[in-house]
Amino acid sequence: MGHLPEARPAPLHMPAQDLSKGRLAPPPSTSPADMALRRLFVFGAAAGLGAIGSFIMFDALKWHGFQPLEGVFLVLFGFLFTWMAFAFVSCCVGLWALTCEHDDLGLYGTGPLPDLTRRTAVLIPVCNEDPVAIARRIDIMRQSLTATRRAEFFDVFVLSDTRDLGASALEQAVLQALPAAGPLVHYRRRAENIDRKSGNVADWVRTYGGAFDHMVVLDADSLMSGDILVRLAGAMERHAGVGLIQTIPRLIGQSSLFARCEQFAARLYGPAAAAGMAWWSGAESNFWGHNAIIRTRAFAEAAGLPHLKGRAPFGGLIMSHDFVEAALLRRAGWAVHMAPRLDGSYEECPPTVLDMLSRDRRWCQGNLQHAAVVPASGLHWINRFHLVRGILNYLIAPIWCAMMVTGALMASTRATIDDCDALVMAVMFAVTIGFLVGPRLVACAVALQDEALYRAYGGKWGAGLSIAAEMTMSTLLTPLIMVSHTLMVVSVLLGFKSGWKTQNRAAYALSLGQAARRFLPHMVLGAMLFAAMAWMSPEVRPLVAITALSLLASAPLAVVTAMETPDELLTVFRTPEEYVLGLPVRAPLFVLPALKSLIPASVVKRLKAFQQPYTNGDWH
Numbered sequence: 049m050g051h052l053p054e055a056r057p058a059p060l061h062m063p064a065q066d067l068s069k070g071r072l073a074p075p076p077s078t079s080p081a082d083m084a085l086r087r088l089f090v091f092g093a094a095a096g097l098g099a100i101g102s103f104i105m106f107d108a109l110k111w112h113g114f115q116p117l118e119g120v121f122l123v124l125f126g127f128l129f130t131w132m133a134f135a136f137v138s139c140c141v142g143l144w145a146l147t148c149e150h151d152d153l154g155l156y157g158t159g160p161l162p163d164l165t166r167r168t169a170v171l172i173p174v175c176n177e178d179p180v181a182i183a184r185r186i187d188i189m190r191q192s193l194t195a196t197r198r199a200e201f202f203d204v205f206v207l208s209d210t211r212d213l214g215a216s217a218l219e220q221a222v223l224q225a226l227p228a229a230g231p232l233v234h235y236r237r238r239a240e241n242i243d244r245k246s247g248n249v250a251d252w253v254r255t256y257g258g259a260f261d262h263m264v265v266l267d268a269d270s271l272m273s274g275d276i277l278v279r280l281a282g283a284m285e286r287h288a289g290v291g292l293i294q295t296i297p298r299l300i301g302q303s304s305l306f307a308r309c310e311q312f313a314a315r316l317y318g319p320a321a322a323a324g325m326a327w328w329s330g331a332e333s334n335f336w337g338h339n340a341i342i343r344t345r346a347f348a349e350a351a352g353l354p355h356l357k358g359r360a361p362f363g364g365l366i367m368s369h370d371f372v373e374a375a376l377l378r379r380a381g382w383a384v385h386m387a388p389r390l391d392g393s394y395e396e397c398p399p400t401v402l403d404m405l406s407r408d409r410r411w412c413q414g415n416l417q418h419a420a421v422v423p424a425s426g427l428h429w430i431n432r433f434h435l436v437r438g439i440l441n442y443l444i445a446p447i448w449c450a451m452m453v454t455g456a457l458m459a460s461t462r463a464t465i466d467d468c469d470a471l472v473m474a475v476m477f478a479v480t481i482g483f484l485v486g487p488r489l490v491a492c493a494v495a496l497q498d499e500a501l502y503r504a505y506g507g508k509w510g511a512g513l514s515i516a517a518e519m520t521m522s523t524l525l526t527p528l529i530m531v532s533h534t535l536m537v538v539s540v541l542l543g544f545k546s547g548w549k550t551q552n553r554a555a556y557a558l559s560l561g562q563a564a565r566r567f568l569p570h571m572v573l574g575a576m577l578f579a580a581m582a583w584m585s586p587e588v589r590p591l592v593a594i595t596a597l598s599l600l601a602s603a604p605l606a607v608v609t610a611m612e613t614p615d616e617l618l619t620v621f622r623t624p625e626e627y628v629l630g631l632p633v634r635a636p637l638f639v640l641p642a643l644k645s646l647i648p649a650s651v652v653k654r655l656k657a658f659q660q661p662y663t664n665g666d667w668h
Contacts, residue, residue, distance in 0.1 A: 052220060052223055052224055052233060052234060052235045053232055053233075053234060054234065055203070055205070055234045055236075055256050055259070056256075056259065057255055057256060058255075058256055058257065058258030058259035058260075059254055059255060059256075059257075059258055060253050060254060060257035060258045060344065060345070060348040061254070061348065062250055062253050062254050062257075062347075062348040062349075062351075062352045063352050064352045064353060064354040064355075065350065065351070065352050065353070065354060065376050066354065067354060067421060067424035067425065068424070068425055069425055069426075070379055070424070070425045070426035071379075071425075071426045072378075072379055072426045072427065072428055073378075073379065073380055073381030074381065075331065076289045076290070076331045076381060076382065076383035077287075077289050077383075078152060078153060078287055078289060078290055078331050078383045078385065079330050079331035079332075079383065080152055080330050080331075083328075083330045083331075086327060086328050086330070087328050087430075089141075090134070090137050090138055090141060090324075090327075090328045091134070091328075093133075093137045094130060094133045094134035094136075094137050094138075095130065097129075097130070097133035097136075097137070098126060098129055098130025098131075098133050098134075099130075101125075101126070101129040101130070101133070101476060101479065102122065102125070102126035102129065102130075104472060104475075104476065105122055105125055105126070105129075105472070105476060106122055107472075108472035109121070109122060117454060117457060117458050118458060120454050121451065121454045121455055121458055124447055124450055124451035124454060125451060127447065128444070128447060128448060128451060129476075129480065131440070131444065132480060132483040132484065133483060135321075135483065136482075136483040136484075136486065136487060137324075138321070138324035138325060138328065139317075139320050139321050139324050139487035140324070140486075140487055140490070141323075141324045141327050141328065142319070142320040142321055142322065142323035142324025142325070142326075142327060142388075143320045143323075143324075143487065143490055145323040145324065145326070145327045145388075146319060146320060146323045146388075146389075151387075151389055152326075152330060152331075152385060153283050153287060153290070153293070153385055153387070154283075154286075155279060155280075155283055155293070155387045155389060155390055156389055156390070157275070157276075157279075157389060157390050157391045157392070161196055161198070161275065161278045161279065161282070162278065162279065162281075162282025162283075162285070162286075163198075163282075164198050164201045164278065164281055164282060164285065165201075165285065166201065166261035166262065166281070166284075166285055167201055167202070167203070167259065167260045167261055167262075168201060168202050168203075168260060168261065168262040168263065168264060168277070168281045168341070169202075169203050169204075169205055169252075169256070169259075169260040169262070169263045169264070169344075170189065170202060170203070170204045170205065170231070170263075170264045170266065170272075170277070171205050171207055171249060171252060171263050171264065171265050171266065172185075172186070172204065172205065172206050172207065172266050172268065172270075173207045173209065173245050173248045173249060173265075173266075173267075173268070174206060174207065174208050174209070174210065174219070174268050175208070175209040175210055175241070175244075175245075175268075176210050176211075176212070176215065177210075177268040177553075178553070178554075179215075179218055179219040179221075179222040179223070180222055181268075181269075181553075182206065182219070182222075182223075182268060183222045183223055183225070183226055185269075185270070185271050186204055186206070186223070186226065186233060187226055187227070188271060189204070189271065189272060189273075189274065189277070190204065190226070190227075190229075190230030190231050190233075191230065191274075192273050192274030192275070192277075193230060193231055193274035193277060193278075194229060194230045194231075194274070195274055196274040196275065196277075196278050198274075198278050199230055199231050199274075200231075201281065202231040202277065202281075203231055203232045203233075203234060203260070204231050204232065204233045204234065205233075205234045205235075205236060205252060205256070206219070206223060206233065206234070206235045206236070207236055207238070207248050207249070207251075207252055208235065208236065208237040208238070209237075209238055209241045209244070209245075209248055210237065211241065216237050219235065219237075220235055223235055236252070236255075238251055243353070243365050244365065244367075245337070245369070246353055246365075246366070246369035246373075247365075249263075249265060250352065250353070253344060253347060253348050254348075257344045257345075257347075257348055258344075260344050261284070261285075261343070261344060261345075262280075262281055262284050262341050262342065262343055262344060263341070263342050263344050263347070264277060264280070264339075264340070264341045264342075265337070265338055265339075265340060265342060266338050266339060267337070267338040267339070267395060268553075269301075269395050269396040269551075269553055270297065270338050270339050270393075270394065270395050271300070271393075271394040271395070272295070272339060272392060272393050272394070273391075273392030273393075275391075275392050276295065276390050276391065276392035276393055277341075277392075279390060280293055280295070280341040280387070280390075281341065283341075283387075284341060284343060287383070289381070289382065289383050290343065290382070290383045290384075290385060291342065291343045291346035291347070291350070291377040291378075291380075291382025291383060291384060292335055292340055292341070292342045292343070292346075292347075292374060292377055292382070292383075292384045292385070293340060293341050293384075293385050293386070293387050294333060294334065294335055294336060294339070294340040294384070294385070294386045294387065295339045295340060295386075295387050295390055295393035296318065296319065296322040296386070296387070296388050296390075296393060297338070297339045297393045297394055297395040298311075298314065298315055298318075298391075298393065298394050298395075298623075298625060299311040299314045299315065299394070299395060299396065299397045300394045300395075300396065300623075300625045301394075301396045302396060302397060302399050303399075303612050303613055304399045304400060304609065304610050304611060304612055304613070305521075305608065305609045305610070305611055305612075305613055305617070305621075306398075306399065306400055306401055306404075306521075306609035306610060307396075307397050307398065307399050307400075308613055308620075308621040309517070309518050309521050309522075309609070309621050310397045310404075311397060311621065311623055311625075312514055312518055312621040312622070312623055313518050313522070314397075315623045315624070315625070316488075316492060316505070316515075316623075317487070317488050319388060320487060320490075321487075322386065322388040323388040323389075325386065326385070326386035326387075326388045329386065329430060329434075330385075330430075331378070331383035331384060331385060332378050332384060332428050332430035332431055332434075333374070333384045333385050333386040334370075334371060334374050334384070334386075334431075334434045335370040335371065335373055335374035335377075335384065336370055337368075337369065337370035338395070339393045339394075339395060343382065346377060346380070346382045347373070347377070349380065350376050350377050350379070350380035350382060351373040351376045351377055353366050353369055353372060353373070354366075356417065356420050356421075357420075358420075360545050361413045361416075361417065361540050361543060361544070361545045362416070362417055362419075362420060363420075366414070366417065366421070367410065367413060367414030367417060368411060368414030368415050368417065368418065368438065369414075371415075371418060371421075371431075371434055371435055371438055372418070372421055372435075374431065374434070375421070375424070375427050375428070375431035375432075375434070375435065378427075378428050378431055379426045379427055379428065379431075394625070396553055398551065398552070398553075399552065399553070399554065399556065399610065400556075400558055400606065400609070400610040401525065401528070401529075401605070401606050401609060401610070402558065402562075402563070402566055402606060402610075403551065403552050405529070405532050405536075406551075406552075407551060408442075408532070408533065408536065409536050409539075411442075412442045412533065412536040412537060412540060413536075413540050413545070415438040415439050415441060415442055416439055416442065416443075416537070416540050416541075418435040418436075418438055418439055419439060421435055422435050422436060422439075442533050442536065442537055443537060444533075445529075445530045445531070445532075445533030445534045445536075445537065446533075446534040446537050446538075448530050449530060449531065449534050452592075452595070456580065456592060477591075485519070488515075488519075492511070492515055501624065503627075504622075504623075504624035504627040505622060505623065505624065505627075506619045506620075506622040506627075510619045510620070510622060513619070513620055514619075514620050514621050514622065517620050517621065518621070521609065523594075523598075524598050524601070524605055525598075525605065525609075526598070527570075527594075527595045527598040527599050528567070528570055528598060528599065528602045528605065528606075531569070531570050531573060531599065532570070535569065556610070557610065557611070558606060558607050558610035559607070560603060560604070560607050563602070563603035563604075563606040563607050564603040566603075566606070567602035567603050567606065570599045570602040571599060571600055571602055571603065573599050574595075574596045574597070574598070574599030574600035574601075574602070575596075575600060577592055577595060577596035577599065578593075578596045578600070580592075581593065581596070
């Protein structure tokens with residue numbers, strides 16, 4: 049290219065919204081007619097299961113005399129049981145929805161691509177990111193868009209908040225090296241880094257938004273195929289009342305055991321959870337901040353974010369802006385939908401559990417901040433539920449810890465648990481595990497019915513081994529994550545701010561000393577739990593022992609899972625996106641053959657060993 053063309057300004061007015069004023073607009077035209085029945089079924093079934101579980105537990109506890117400690121335990125148990133029941137019902141509904149051919153917007157990954165008449169901007173906000181990786185992803189998307197023969201309707205904007213002038217110059221130099229063919233690439237570096245990513249996007253809307261009907265907002269590690277970009281733009285043109293469509297990104301590009309486990313779990317179980325959420329959310333769906341298409345005028349008119357009253361961490365800039373922007377769009381009458389059936393949307397996940405927890409600390413502060421947004425005037429009750437659900441995603445951890453402590457204290461005050469109590473406890477524990485594991489097993493059964501798909505997962509034995517390994521790793525890491533989230537909540541409530549550092553995206557070796565310093569509180573708590581087992585009844589000791597062992601092994605677990613996947617385990621956690629290094633999956637995507645450039649060369653070399661048995665003509 050030799051230069052980066054400067055986009056012509058086309059300002060749009062984007063006022064900050066008043067959360068204390070506003071009325072909810074009528075349902076959009078794309079809202080399904082049976083939405084009330086869908087929600088009645090999901091929320092009613094979850095409430096019914098929660099009530100049954102709470103009654104059974106109450107009936108078991110009352111025989112020894114219902115003391116205040118039992119009352120606290122029952123409240124905590126009932127809440128957590130109902131919460132897991134809701135997730136179970138939603139996931140089961142999603143599994144059913146995936147077998148249906150109906151989509152609220154008619155968005156499918158097959159069929160001819162729509163013709164386009166309006167322009168779309170692809171926005172990539174960056175701040176101190178690897179410019180070569182950014183340019184590589186842009187090149188893949190531009191080639192993919194060119195292959196659709198609709199590239200003239202798209203422009204790419206790199207929106208830099210990088211403060212260092214040398215790093216900014218490098219960003220421009222790398223982007224200038226991109227080929228001239230394909231959608232235009234523009235580079236804009238803000239003079240001031242105001243309001244982080246949400247302010248970056250808002251600044252673009254106010255400066256250039258008038259020239260584009262739609263904008264696709266990405267993260268620095270996002271990747272989308274030309275196929276899905278064109279289908280999303282076509283859907284926005286067909287449905288004039290839709291303000292935002294959120295895709296379901298698949299995780300790719302990492303080589304550590306932890307990240308590949310996350311990639312595998314999200315790829316196999318994620319579609320059912322996303323389809324379930326889309327089914328009961330309808331036109332009041334959520335926004336995750338990236339890999340989504342937005343109607344620019346609607347966003348400018350309705351989604352300008354105010355600053356919250358008070359001091360950080362609860363006041364000031366709305367950190368988790370996406371949930372709030374979706375709620376404001378719907379308040380103004382614009383539909384917000386999810387597209388769970390579209391393939392071609394990707395992102396990367398943190399390479400280690402430490403990086404995941406660092407990201408979660410920011411999200412924790414942002415989600416807890418939503419407590420000030422929930423009572424905002426005019427929001428749809430489903431959008432309020434999304435906000436509350438985001439808050440509870442982190443409050444669940446201290447609630448779980450409180451229930452564990454209460455249960456241990458309750459068990460220590462009783463001489464023993466009689467046979468009836470033990471049976472009830474065992475049954476309720478089994479049901480709880482069923483809520484967690486049941487949908488996963490069904491999702492596996494559904495996915496692995498497709499011979500081509502389970503071969504891409506590594507065959508029946510490879511897929512089965514991956515499922516067992518993922519469940520084992522999840523079980524071991526859950527206490528570590530729960531305690532970490534509890535400490536995060538306490539930290540936020542005490543007024544400590546998280547900051548917002550650039551996320552580490554590349555795999556690296558984690559030292560035992562580094563992990564031990566990070567997880568020292570977890571290991572101390574594990575030792576305390578072991579010591580406390582001497583005062584507990586024999587019936588609860590096995591469960592406490594598992595939790596204590598997991599916490600004691602926090603540092604070694606973090607180190608081992610951060611390691612690059614060894615040759616002997618490459619068949620474990622394999623996903624179709626890894627399999628496609630050289631071979632297409634069942635649903636061909638222009639972008640997929642280029643994914644090999646996103647994965648480290650060492651992994652590419654090792655994966656080639658698994659391509660040879662599957663090079664028959666059925667895959668071409």
